[in-house]
Amino acid sequence: MTAFLQPWALLALYVWSFGVLSAAQLTIRLIMAFNVRLTLIAALALSLAALAIGLLQTAFVGADASLVRRIELAPIPMLLMALAGFAIARWLLRIKRLRGQLIAGLMVGLLDPHLFTLL
Secondary structure (H helix, E strand, C coil), rough: CHHCHHHHHHHHHHHHHHHHHHHHHHHHCCCCCCCCHHHHHHHHHHHHHHHHHHHHHHHHHHHCCHHHHHHHHHHHHHHHHHHHHHHHHHHCCCCCCCCHHHHHHHHHHHHHHHHHHHH
């Protein structure tokens, strides 16, 4: 988790979150409905959620957990990130349809930045 707290890693996490949310929006909405300012705000919220989930995962799994243990428990942060993505799509990005909100949540969960810690 300490790797995520470095300044370059925080910037990379923010850029990753912006990219994921941009991909989700451009998949769900028309290109004309894409709002850069709103996506930047949503990316900040998603980055903060990722940090909170990472801290929770580190507290639950332990900082020195084996790779096998991290892989076994990888679905937990993925699910939490999917829920965060759903909430951000619903309330920050204001994606209207439930189907679009679910797709955005699934995309965020599957593109979870915590998976990079498994490498």
